[in-house]
Amino acid sequence: MVFDIKGDKVVLSKGSFAEEDFSYYGRLKGDGLELSLVEAAFLIERDRLELGVSLKEFMKRASGKQPYFDLKYVVYKDLRERGYYVQPSVTDFRLYPRGGRPGEGAASAYVYVLSERIPVPFADLVQKVKLTQNVRKKMLLAVVDGESDLTFYEAKNARMQGKMTPLTVDLSEADATLLDDRVVIWDQQHAVQLYGAGFYGKLVDEKLLQLSLLECAYLMRLGLPVEDGATNKRFTTRQFTRKANALEPEFVRKLDVYTDLRDRGLVVKTGFKFGSHFRAYEQVSDVRAIPHSKYLVHALPEDYVVMLPEMSRAVRLAHGVRKRMIFAYGGKNGLEYLDIGRAKP
Amino acid sequence: MVFDIKGDKVVLSKGSFAEEDFSYYGRLKGDGLELSLVEAAFLIERDRLELGVSLKEFMKRASGKQPYFDLKYVVYKDLRERGYYVQPSVTDFRLYPRGGRPGEGAASAYVYVLSERIPVPFADLVQKVKLTQNVRKKMLLAVVDGESDLTFYEAKNARMQGKMTPLTVDLSEADATLLDDRVVIWDQQHAVQLYGAGFYGKLVDEKLLQLSLLECAYLMRLGLPVEDGATNKRFTTRQFTRKANALEPEFVRKLDVYTDLRDRGLVVKTGFKFGSHFRAYEQVSDVRAIPHSKYLVHALPEDYVVMLPEMSRAVRLAHGVRKRMIFAYGGKNGLEYLDIGRAKP
Structure with missing residues (x-):
């Protein structure tokens, strides 16, 4: 077989190979068939292509020619062996759906x-x-x-939309105090109303309500007066935010996401037990029968760099408790929500 | 009732209270009964102690007197309400077993x-x-x-001990090459032997073995010769470690733990799918029937500071897949293994 390695391609000369041996591999060019290095390695390993070098020699050379050749080879081989048609592409690979083939339909x-x-x-x-x-x-x-084991994830936009109606409780007469790093609502009426109307806080003995700093900051925007237990003075929203920010890491970023999700009609509670910032419910219509929360939400900073083992852990955990893992990302144009889940192509 | 707040204690004067009202609360002192602030707050909330101030006033004062009063109160209340006897202690609380009481047996x-x-x-x-x-x-x-929700964890030393016998495969003639960031063993004999004898690497088509950098570094210590695919020269152990350390974050620390666990007779594989460094098996006697791995192991640096939401996530995940979460900690006196799991006191 007459061939040439050009950059990251193997080119077989016209006439030196039988086209039917390579259907759906490579791309026909004027002067022959152009195979990517992973395609060629796969065919060599399968004894379907003979270039006069051993697999070892070919892979050593390919590895020097193309960055991450070995990673791409692992993925290509896995997908082909499971019966998928795969084409090299600017995004590493285009994958065709079950039954689909290059040239006979679109990649999925x-x-x-x-x-x-x-x-x-x-x-x-x-x-x-x-x-x-x-x-x-x-x-x-x-x-x-x-x-060299593979895990597939699918990433997509998440439409975060809940079914709660805006809060109508009059908060102006509520009796709320910041003690250390949480807020207590002392009057039973508001305690019970807030808990019932939007699953705010934690109701203690049907008497008091403990609010998190985030819940409190959100409710302050809706008119909740809050006193500082240490000084007996009423907080301005700004003072409270500054104080909360000193007490809780990433408070401001989390508050942006909390606010956005509540404003979208979701019920948002801490996700601490799941190692995420929040768990979120589409609706809580009766606090005596809390439904399953559908989402775990983690609020990421704009410059966040994903360590994949961490992402793996978060997604795996969410999967294990039948929730979607949502990453809230504060880009320049407002918040975006990315749903990342395990996929089985 | 005659009382006095002294520092973080409430002292009830002798004669001003009925001892039987306060059994197992506080400690009798020469001049009366000394209650901690959380005990007093709990009794006030339960209407069993009347100090002439509202719960709100008392808690505001207590919160100013004792750091993290509110946290301690949440925990104390939870444990008491679930029927446990609890005493203040230098470690926050001593907890008595079900049926046990202060003065009538030891704390558990x-x-x-x-x-x-x-x-x-x-x-x-x-x-x-x-x-x-x-x-x-x-x-x-x-x-x-x-x-203000509570999660209990138990931390204890883990005895990490597996049942694998030392590797007896002669590695001196094996044909191994580093390609990019993984190592391939090209000769079928060693590939199959290593895979079978200790679940090393990933066997490809019963022909090749792909080893991780950690597996390779460990096997080099046992005599595996490895060539650099880019230069065709044989690596010294030191050169390989340096190269691997540049390719993989935390390589050296992970290698210490990998080596220690393998030397203890465990089978160690990547824990990537679980978001931990390793999963570990007590024994893999037949690679055709891989058993359940008992542990997830994460190698921590000596100066590691725990973010509790991260710990929560790791432990929750391990729990969900029926594994123990082990943190390997490289202190000055060698490696220690801490098992941290959810607890229900």
């Missing part, structure tokens, strides 16, 4: 190959999701771990 | 109260576990989240 997903070791700016993921959604494809992340 | 656990918001140096946890284990008590962490 773009696959991005990642190493668990290499951190990824979250902004890149957001942008990639936009690109793929613009062309109505799925965006799949194929993460290769240190032992 | 020391309880440390933590706020989810406050980071904890891991070294502190290690030291506290030692202290409690020295006196044969359980060490419980009561973590209060932003909404």
Whole structure:
């Protein structure tokens, strides 16, 4: 067989191969068939291509020619062996749906190959999701771990919308005090109303309500007066935010997300038990029968860089408790919500 | 009732109260009964103590007198309401077993109260576990989240011991190459032997073995020769470690733990899918029937500071997949293993 390695392609000369041997591999060019390095390695391993070098020699050379060749090979091989047609693409791979083939229908997903070791700016993921959604494809992340095992994730925009109506409780007469790092509502009437109307706070013996700093800051915007237990003076919203920010890491960022989600009609509670900032319910119509919360939400800073093992942990946990893992991302144009879940292509 | 607030104690004067009203609360002192602030607040809330101030006033004062009064109160109240006897102690609380009472038997656990918001140096946890284990008590962490909900964790030393015998495969003739960021063993004999004898690497088509950098570094110590695919030269152990350390975050620390666990007879594989460094098996006697892995292990640096939401996430995840969450901690005196799990006192 007459061939040439050009950059990251293997080119088989016209006439030196039987086209039917390579259907759906490579791309026909004027002067022959152009295979990507992963395609060629796969065919060599399968004894379907003979270039006069061993697999070892070929892979050593390929590895020197193309960054992350080994990662791409692991992903390509996995998908092909499970019966998918895959084409090299600017996004690493285009994946065809079951039964679909290159040239006989559209690809269903773009696959991005990642190493668990290499951190990824979250902004890149957001942008990639936009690109793929613009062309109505799925965006799949194929993460290769240190032992060459693969995990697929699908990332997509999440439409966060709840069914709660705006709060109508008159808060102006409520008796609320900040004690250390939480807020107590002492009067039973407001305690019970707030708890019942939007699952705010934690009701203690049907008498008191303990509010988190976030809940309190949100309710202050809706008119809740709060005194500082240490000085007996009423907080301005600004003073309270400053104080809360000193007490709680990432308070301001979390408050932005909390506020946005509450304003979208969701019920938002702490996600501490799940290691996320929030759990969120589409609706809580009766606090005596709290439904399953559908989402875990984590509020990320604008410059967040994803460590993939952390993402793996968060998504796995959410999956285990039948929730969607949502990352709230504070970009320049407001908040965006990305749903990242395990996928099985 | 005649009383006095002294520092963080409420002292009831002798003769001004009926002892039987306060059995198992407070401590009798020469001049009366000394209650801690949380005990007093609890009794006031229950209408069993009348100090002439409202609960609100009392709590505001207590909160100013004692750091983290509100957290301690949340924990004390929870435990008492679930029928436990609890005494204030240097470790926040001593907890008596079901049926046990102060003065009528020993406490079973020391309880440390933590706020989810406050980071904890891991070294502190290690030291506290030692202290409690020295006196044969359980060490419980009561973590209060932003909404005053409680999660209990038990921390204890883990005895990490597996049942694998030392590897006896002769590695001197193996053909291994580092390609990019993983190592391939090209000769079928060693590939199959290593995979079978200790579940090393990932066997590809029963022909090749892909090893992780950690597995490779460990096997190099046992005599595996490895060439650099880029230069065709054989690595010294030192060169390989340096290279791997550049490719993989925290490589050296993880290698210490990997090596220690393998030397203890455990089988160690990546924990990426679980968001931890490793999963570990007590034994893999047949690779065709891989058993359940018992542990997730995360290798922490010596100066590690625990963010409790992260710990919560790790422990919750491990629990969900029926594994123990083990934190390997590299202190000055070698590695220690701490098992942290959810507890229900």
